[in-house]
Amino acid sequence: MAERNFSIARLPGFTPTAIMVFVALYLPIVMLVAFSFNSGKSVADFEGFTLQWFVKAWQNDHVKDATLRSLLIAVVAGIIATAVATAAALGTTRRKQFKGQTFIYVVINQPLMVPEIVTAVALLIFFAQIKVLTGYQGLGYLITAHAAFCIPFAYLPIRARLEGMDLTLEAAAADLYASPWQTFRFVTLPLLLPGMIAGFMLAFVTSLDDVVITLFVKSAGQDTLPTYMLGQIRRQITTEVYAISTVLLGLTVVLLTAFFVLTRKKD
Amino acid sequence: MQSEAETRQTARSARAGWLLSTPALVLLAVGAIGPLLIVVVYSFLLPGKYGNVEWGFSLDAWRGILFTKDIFDDTLVLADAHLSIFWRSVKLSLLTTLFTFAVGFPTAWFIATRPQKQRALWLFLITIPFWTNLLIRTFAINEIIRNEGLLNTILLSLGLIEKPLEIIYTDTAVFIGMTYVYLPLMVLPLFAAIDRFDMRLLEAGYDLYATRWQVLRRIILPIVKPGIIAGSILVFVPALGAYVTPRILGGGKQMMIGNFIELQFGQGRNWPLGASLSVTLLVIVTAALLVYVRFANRDRGAHHG
Numbered sequence A: 001m002a003e004r005n006f007s008i009a010r011l012p013g014f015t016p017t018a019i020m021v022f023v024a025l026y027l028p029i030v031m032l033v034a035f036s037f038n039s040g041k042s043v044a045d046f047e048g049f050t051l052q053w054f055v056k057a058w059q060n061d062h063v064k065d066a067t068l069r070s071l072l073i074a075v076v077a078g079i080i081a082t083a084v085a086t087a088a089a090l091g092t093t094r095r096k097q098f099k100g101q102t103f104i105y106v107v108i109n110q111p112l113m114v115p116e117i118v119t120a121v122a123l124l125i126f127f128a129q130i131k132v133l134t135g136y137q138g139l140g141y142l143i144t145a146h147a148a149f150c151i152p153f154a155y156l157p158i159r160a161r162l163e164g165m166d167l168t169l170e171a172a173a174a175d176l177y178a179s180p181w182q183t184f185r186f187v188t189l190p191l192l193l194p195g196m197i198a199g200f201m202l203a204f205v206t207s208l209d210d211v212v213i214t215l216f217v218k219s220a221g222q223d224t225l226p227t228y229m230l231g232q233i234r235r236q237i238t239t240e241v242y243a244i245s246t247v248l249l250g251l252t253v254v255l256l257t258a259f260f261v262l263t264r265k266k267d
Numbered sequence B: 001m002q003s004e005a006e007t008r009q010t011a012r013s014a015r016a017g018w019l020l021s022t023p024a025l026v027l028l029a030v031g032a033i034g035p036l037l038i039v040v041v042y043s044f045l046l047p048g049k050y051g052n053v054e055w056g057f058s059l060d061a062w063r064g065i066l067f068t069k070d071i072f073d074d075t076l077v078l079a080d081a082h083l084s085i086f087w088r089s090v091k092l093s094l095l096t097t098l099f100t101f102a103v104g105f106p107t108a109w110f111i112a113t114r115p116q117k118q119r120a121l122w123l124f125l126i127t128i129p130f131w132t133n134l135l136i137r138t139f140a141i142n143e144i145i146r147n148e149g150l151l152n153t154i155l156l157s158l159g160l161i162e163k164p165l166e167i168i169y170t171d172t173a174v175f176i177g178m179t180y181v182y183l184p185l186m187v188l189p190l191f192a193a194i195d196r197f198d199m200r201l202l203e204a205g206y207d208l209y210a211t212r213w214q215v216l217r218r219i220i221l222p223i224v225k226p227g228i229i230a231g232s233i234l235v236f237v238p239a240l241g242a243y244v245t246p247r248i249l250g251g252g253k254q255m256m257i258g259n260f261i262e263l264q265f266g267q268g269r270n271w272p273l274g275a276s277l278s279v280t281l282l283v284i285v286t287a288a289l290l291v292y293v294r295f296a297n298r299d300r301g302a303h304h305g
Helices: A002-008 A014-035 A052-059 A061-092 A101-113 A116-134 A140-163 A167-175 A180-209 A212-217 A225-232 A239-263 B004-042 B080-112 B116-131 B134-145 B150-157 B171-195 B200-207 B212-223 B225-240 B244-249 B257-265 B271-304
Strands: B067-069 B076-078
Touching: A002 B200, A014 A239, A014 B080, A014 B116, A014 B134, A014 B171, A052 A061, A052 A239, A061 A101, A061 A140, A061 A180, A061 A225, A061 B004, A101 A140, A101 B004, A101 B271, A116 A140, A116 A212, A116 B004, A116 B257, A116 B271, A140 A180, A140 A212, A140 A239, A140 B004, A167 A180, A180 A225, A180 A239, A212 A225, A212 B257, A225 A239, A225 B134, A225 B244, A239 B116, A239 B134, B004 B271, B080 B116, B080 B171, B080 B225, B080 B257, B116 B171, B134 B150, B134 B171, B134 B244, B171 B225, B171 B244, B200 B212, B212 B225, B225 B271, B244 B257, B257 B271
Parallel strands: none
Antiparallel strands: B067 B076
């Protein structure tokens, strides 16, 4: 049956187009990774294998600072986003549709709908006022902004996990005189954990990738890895930037693979 | 009729729902939505000399979107530079949407017609670029199309061209770049729609002597239309507000709205104009989303009716 569907579903030119799309998607990325191992000084010819660009990037204090700052922001914002998204997911699933629920959905998904540049401008203006009022210049602004736009990414897998959860287990716990807190702590939370980890990972990657909002919100000397890389571009992109890209790319692939393993439905 | 106890329980459940959602709502109000309202206020103020604003009501920022004051006699004239930026943004975003659909549809179809076991893998291959840093993907495509890049190297060595093609820092470069970075956003919703498509309908079509073209136009495309609309919105919206890709591949000259907005907060020192441009962009995007909701609801209604 599958075989027959296959031939019927064939449309002329579709398969070659699809193959070309996959090649076009990956060729540039593969090239970039390859050139990050290039021993030649220019990024024009491949002259031999080396790890010197990775070493050089790591010895650069700006890169090290930006990396640590990026990770710090991504971890803290990711944890905050996951925590509030978990509460919101518990509040908006598995109960009777209530008044205002659609409103809550819209607000939670708002960062997905507004162009980043608009949010960035809005935060620049808002935080500029607060900076004047309080004198505080720290990382709190970046963390707040990142946590906010990471919420929908954390919310989606957690909500999906909750909706697929068996309610009878919680009912059984309640029947055995577990308090609501005990039920939550010992039944719901362990079942929810894979969804929360998945949500955290998506939030983490989203935070790590952000360029535009960070660019507008950061104070002087608060470069993250992406804004540092963007700042390095004049006429030609350096091999050092390629090396950083390769590391970031590797991290993304690892996290995504873990995400898919965690959320895979057991057949 | 609900009993009083049931009503009370419903009310309690709703209250718990709101209470649990409150932290997320507060964080979004502070870190995303609230500031948008301040942007609206700023668009009616006067620019400060060294950035920021001076408090005083003015419509200049809104006039400034389309008009500029003549240097000699202070009359308002159409700002050609602004118009060309808007035109470029809309043109490139539409072209990107069309082209990602043209190649994204066969790709989504290809994935959806793989045997069940392979499908997850092909889908994963689309998801990786989707989650890869936009900046890195823009660097990667830059590597291909720049003057000494792979494309020119190959074409030169094949003898197809004599001088390197100068694509970089043109509209074409921005178009190629946006197509490259936004393609997964088109493929994923198209795949979701095609995946639900009942292949037996094709059999029925061919049994009734439909040609392949007729089957595609009269059966497949109408049924997967919600996916097409979703994909188009997902590509068009970020393309219209794009900042990183036009900045790197356009080289600062081929500005789009996003870069133009940024300029007002940097060298331009005209925060109110930046604010009015941002509000305009937001309104266009919201309109596009409303059109989408309209279409999606109508299609759903048609299925029930």
